[in-house]
Amino acid sequence: MELSDIRREYARDGLRRKDLKANPVDQFNLWLQQAIDAGLTDPTAMTVATVDETGQPFQRIVLLKNVDDKGFVFYTNLGSRKAQQIAVNSKVSLHFPWHPLERQVHITGVAEKLSTVENVKYFASRPKESQIAAIASRQSSRISARGILEGKFLELKKQFEQGEVPVPTFWGGFRIRPESIEFWQGGEHRLHDRFLFSNHDGQWDVDRLAP
Incomplete structure (x- = not known):
C-alpha cells in the first residue's frame, strides 16, 4: 500500500464555540480528564519543541x-x-496528540x-529508582555503551540503599507560560474544528481557524 x-475519516465528535470553556486551561483539563477516562496510553505525553x-x-516527548x-x-x-536550547531561546511549543479521540x-x-x-517537592515524590536514574544519567551526553549507564545506576543504588537520594543540582523543572492554546477536533471530509485562544495582557481571546 502506498503511504498516500x-x-x-474523522467523524467522532464536533467542537462548537458554545462548547468551549472561557478559560483554555479549564478546557485543556476537561479534555485531559476525558483522555484519562478513555484509557488512552500515556495521556500526559506531550511533544516539546x-x-x-x-x-x-528539535522535538522530543516528555510527560506533563x-x-x-x-x-x-x-x-x-x-x-x-x-x-x-531553552537557555538560548525560551520560546517553546507543546503538542498533545490524542489520536483515539481525534483531538490535538x-x-x-x-x-x-x-x-x-518546587523541584525538591516533586523529586521527593518520585520512586527511588527514578531519583537514582536522574543522577546516573547525564541526559544527552554521549556514552559508549549501555552497560556504563547500568553500572552507574547499580553503584548509586547501593550507595543510597539506606538513605535518601539528594536532589541533583543539574535536575529541575520548567513551566511553560502559555501565550496561545489551540484545540483541534477532527471533522468529516477534513472539515476539522479548530479554536485558537490567544493571551493578550492576561485576557484570552478565541478565534475559529479554518482547517
Whole structure:
C-alpha cells in the first residue's frame, strides 16, 4: 500500500464555540480528564519543541507533571539538550496528540525554571529508582555503551540503599507560560474544528481557524 493511500475519516465528535470553556486551561483539563477516562496510553505525553542557536528545531516527548493557570510543567536534566536550547531561546511549543479521540492541543509559550522548593517537592515524590536514574544519567551526553549507564545506576543504588537520594543540582523543572492554546477536533471530509485562544495582557481571546 502506498503511504498516500492511507487515510481515514474523522467523524467522532464536533467542537462548537458554545462548547468551549472561557478559560483554555479549564478546557485543556476537561479534555485531559476525558483522555484519562478513555484509557488512552500515556495521556500526559506531550511533544516539546525547542530551537537551538542556529535556528534548528528539535522535538522530543516528555510527560506533563502539572498544569494550572500559571502554565504547563515538566522536569528534565538541566544539562540536557532541551534545557540548553531553552537557555538560548525560551520560546517553546507543546503538542498533545490524542489520536483515539481525534483531538490535538497545541500550545506556544515561554519557558521559565521552577523554584528550588518546587523541584525538591516533586523529586521527593518520585520512586527511588527514578531519583537514582536522574543522577546516573547525564541526559544527552554521549556514552559508549549501555552497560556504563547500568553500572552507574547499580553503584548509586547501593550507595543510597539506606538513605535518601539528594536532589541533583543539574535536575529541575520548567513551566511553560502559555501565550496561545489551540484545540483541534477532527471533522468529516477534513472539515476539522479548530479554536485558537490567544493571551493578550492576561485576557484570552478565541478565534475559529479554518482547517
